[in-house]
Amino acid sequence: MDKVTVEAIKDAVWKLEKQKACDLVQRGLAEGLDPVAMLQQGVIAGLQVVGEKFGAREYFLAELVMGGKVSEPCIELITPHLPPSTEGRAGTVVIGAVTGDLHTIGYGLVSTQLELNGFKVHKIGINIPSMQFIEKAQEFGADIIGLSAFLVTTIPYCPEVIAYLQDMGLRDRYKVIIGGTETTAAKAEAMDADGWALNAVSAVPLCRRLVNKPLAANAPKDWWANEKRLAGAGQQGAAR
Amino acid sequence: MIPIMDFQRRSVTGPVMQADDFDLEFAMKVRALVRDYEIRYDPAQLIVDDRTADAVFAAGLELLAGVGLYHMETRRVVRYERAELEQIAQESRARPADVTLGRGRDTMFLRYRRGSDAWAPTNYAGAPTVAEEAWFIEYVQSFVQEPSVAGIGIPPGLARLGNIEPKAGTLSEVAVGLWEQAALQEALRRAGRPDLNLGLLGTVSTFGGTLAMMGPGLREAWNTQIGIHILPEQKLDWSRLLLAQYCQNRGIEPWQSSMSCLGGLCRDAADTAVGMVANALGQLSYAHGATMSFFPSHLDGTWATRDSHWAFSAAARACERHLGLAVGTSISGIVPSWRTPLSLLQSAAIVAVYVPSGMSYSWISGHTGLEARLINEMMEAATRLSAGQANELAQRIMRRVDELLPAAREPLPFPQAYDLKTVTPLPDYEAGMLRVRDELAALGMPYR
Numbered sequence: 001m002d003k004v005t006v007e008a009i010k011d012a013v014w015k016l017e018k019q020k021a022c023d024l025v026q027r028g029l030a031e032g033l034d035p036v037a038m039l040q041q042g043v044i045a046g047l048q049v050v051g052e053k054f055g056a057r058e059y060f061l062a063e064l065v066m067g068g069k070v071s072e073p074c075i076e077l078i079t080p081h082l083p084p085s086t087e088g089r090a091g092t093v094v095i096g097a098v099t100g101d102l103h104t105i106g107y108g109l110v111s112t113q114l115e116l117n118g119f120k121v122h123k124i125g126i127n128i129p130s131m132q133f134i135e136k137a138q139e140f141g142a143d144i145i146g147l148s149a150f151l152v153t154t155i156p157y158c159p160e161v162i163a164y165l166q167d168m169g170l171r172d173r174y175k176v177i178i179g180g181t182e183t184t185a186a187k188a189e190a191m192d193a194d195g196w197a198l199n200a201v202s203a204v205p206l207c208r209r210l211v212n213k214p215l216a217a218n219a220p221k222d223w224w225a226n227e228k229r230l231a232g233a234g235q236q237g238a239a240r
Numbered sequence: 241m242i243p244i245m246d247f248q249r250r251s252v253t254g255p256v257m258q259a260d261d262f263d264l265e266f267a268m269k270v271r272a273l274v275r276d277y278e279i280r281y282d283p284a285q286l287i288v289d290d291r292t293a294d295a296v297f298a299a300g301l302e303l304l305a306g307v308g309l310y311h312m313e314t315r316r317v318v319r320y321e322r323a324e325l326e327q328i329a330q331e332s333r334a335r336p337a338d339v340t341l342g343r344g345r346d347t348m349f350l351r352y353r354r355g356s357d358a359w360a361p362t363n364y365a366g367a368p369t370v371a372e373e374a375w376f377i378e379y380v381q382s383f384v385q386e387p388s389v390a391g392i393g394i395p396p397g398l399a400r401l402g403n404i405e406p407k408a409g410t411l412s413e414v415a416v417g418l419w420e421q422a423a424l425q426e427a428l429r430r431a432g433r434p435d436l437n438l439g440l441l442g443t444v445s446t447f448g449g450t451l452a453m454m455g456p457g458l459r460e461a462w463n464t465q466i467g468i469h470i471l472p473e474q475k476l477d478w479s480r481l482l483l484a485q486y487c488q489n490r491g492i493e494p495w496q497s498s499m500s501c502l503g504g505l506c507r508d509a510a511d512t513a514v515g516m517v518a519n520a521l522g523q524l525s526y527a528h529g530a531t532m533s534f535f536p537s538h539l540d541g542t543w544a545t546r547d548s549h550w551a552f553s554a555a556a557r558a559c560e561r562h563l564g565l566a567v568g569t570s571i572s573g574i575v576p577s578w579r580t581p582l583s584l585l586q587s588a589a590i591v592a593v594y595v596p597s598g599m600s601y602s603w604i605s606g607h608t609g610l611e612a613r614l615i616n617e618m619m620e621a622a623t624r625l626s627a628g629q630a631n632e633l634a635q636r637i638m639r640r641v642d643e644l645l646p647a648a649r650e651p652l653p654f655p656q657a658y659d660l661k662t663v664t665p666l667p668d669y670e671a672g673m674l675r676v677r678d679e680l681a682a683l684g685m686p687y688r
């Protein structure tokens with residue numbers, strides 16, 4: 001049998017061949033293939049192809065969901081073999097739709113885009129009580145809490161989550177971002193959230209900005225990060 | 241008919257599944273059915289033929305029989321036998337929709353309609369989306385003062401009332417909802433039509449909030465509908481079932497609507513049409529209603545495209561030939577063109593395709609009373625077109641829409657379209673809309 005290559009892993013991932021991708025990863029690990037390369041040029045590069053094909057309308061939502069299902073077990077196999085300093089995950093995000101809101105499609109797409117770009121994403125569902133966002137963020141060690149809200153009656157739950165964090169002394173522990181048709185950067189700023197994005201593609205640079213990762217030169221611009229809070233966090237960091 | 245209580249059992253005993261796995265099963269099954277039944281989206285023929293309509297119906301029924309509905313709270317799949325669904329369809333056919341809403345002089349009807357019927361769809365009109373306290377009443381009044389408007393499909397929501405922000409499931413949702421009901425009554429009083437049907441609720445969306453809006457002087461069986469719709473794709477929860485049960489107990493006509501997303505789990509218009517028929521049958525199975533709005537929407541939330549026209553036509557014609565539902569939709573252009581001429585042109589293309597496809601009511605007709613009046617006129621005109629003529633007209637309008645789309649600007653706010661004191665259209669806005677009427681006449685809209 002030929003030796004495993006990262007190219008082969010990448011191909012199996014974008015072709016959505018779950019069993020084959022997992023087998024290749026296992027064999028690659030046994031053959032001493034570099035785990036960092038397997039992760040970044042294999043699995044994550046494969047996911048990027050999935051994203052590109054979605055953009056080109058060759059793939060659809062079902063393929064995005066499958067992309068997640070193929071890559072997840074591969075990443076789990078590789079992770080224990082990574083050197084501690086590797087940039088495996090760009091960050092961890094807990095995301096869902098706030099109390100009373102049943103719109104699933106938008107936050108589902110945001111989750112997928114973030115996953116395709118190396119974030120670990122926990123989708124916690126729709127109609128989620130404010131406190132549950134915080135409990136889940138604690139449970140999963142999240143960096144970012146994503147709130148999806150569409151209705152005039154549900155957008156007010158976004159500042160509620162922020163107020164809980166404030167009152168529990170956890171405000172600086174998590175970045176809170178919001179999105180959904182009727183949300184705007186101005187609304188995000190008014191509630192002192194950490195960021196807002198117009199759509200799923202823009203959510204990627206937003207989240208990278210919030211976890212201090214460099215942005216691609218051609219990254220979309222339809223997002224807003226609360227630079228005041230980011231600067232404040234920097235100062236606090238320096239003081240600590 | 242499946243009694244609603246049977247959904248208790250189905251919801252708690254069906255197979256356990258992760259939502260993602262259900263989505264995948266749904267997507268793959270739709271693709272297989274569209275292939276097997278040879279259903280093909282054809283942008284040149286926006287009003288689908290009988291063969292396609294029959295195939296879409298058969299595929300939709302098989303889709304629901306194959307994958308069922310997903311109960312999001314119990315995480316179980318509500319399953320059906322094929323024969324049960326065939327019986328539901330047969331019962332619907334045997335009892336064509338004939339719903340009466342409103343009272344006395346303000347009575348309106350929602351009835352089963354064939355594409356070839358000479359009567360025009362009911363103008364169930366607006367007043368859609370979000371309004372401000374300062375012009376809420378005038379906005380609604382602009383619609384209800386139009387004699388052609390037969391009822392309020394849905395009133396606008398309110399983002400703020402004084403310093404109250406309505407928050408779902410809390411006291412403020414109910415407080416703002418009650419203000420909304422009083423404001424609607426005031427708009428009806430000013431228009432001299434106190435007994436008009438108010439349609440869906442605007443601001444209020446939760447189960448508890450909905451119940452708090454029901455009662456004498458507020459909403460009753462004669463002047464309300466309650467939304468019990470499935471979430472795309474084929475998802476259900478207790479609140480939908482509870483509201484459907486409430487409607488049955490109180491004699492309220494449930495508002496059934498079937499939406500499916502183009503480019504999501506459904507790849508294109510053919511998939512979407514099949515998905516919408518399956519969703520429709522699913523709702524019918526528990527809500528037992530007589531009306532059904534279809535909303536094919538692109539993944540970015542837009543519609544009024546050739547793809548969405550075709551998907552509507554396919555689902556509506558499937559129902560026309562196999563069910564007895566009154567089928568409706570929202571006749572409105574895309575968000576950035578609201579209250580601009582482009583929006584009215586987009587609405588005209590919807591009318592040209594949907595009226596010969598069996599549409600029985602327009603649940604939203606544009607974004608002001610003037611637009612509702614102009615859309616009503618178009619619906620009447622379109623009844624005089626054969627399917628072939630209507631398709632040609634729709635194609636001409638869509639080519640004009642293509643030219644204008646790149647220049648779609650911000651929507652025009654209502655207070656810049658209407659004089660709030662007299663509740664009449666402002667001259668510039670009115671002139672722009674009337675020019676569209678002339679343009680449509682030139683394109684072949686057979687106005688009287």
Ligand code: B12
Binds near residue numbers: 095104147179197440
């Ligand atoms: C599909 C839809 C539904 C479906 C939802 C199905 C589902 N499974 O999600 C159904 C039919 C169930 C539905 C129900 C209702 N809906 Co609705 N719905 C829509 C619609 C048409 C499209 C939304 C959508 O999915 N778009 C596609 C996705 C891909 O785009 P998106 O949602 O904008 O998401 C993108 C961004 O917003 C962003 N984003 C989203 N979330 C997040 C989160 C984060 C953290 C970030 C960074 C970014 C981000 O990225 C996403 C991907 O690019 C919109 C209209 C519109 N133009 O948006 C109305 C709309 C949102 N609905 C509306 C209303 C009123 C309702 C109902 C109350 C109707 C009723 N009376 O019953 C109910 C309420 C249900 C509830 N309790 O939530 C109104 C809201 C008005 C308001 N502000 O109050 C809208 C705006 C329609 C309108 N113009 O009136 N709806």
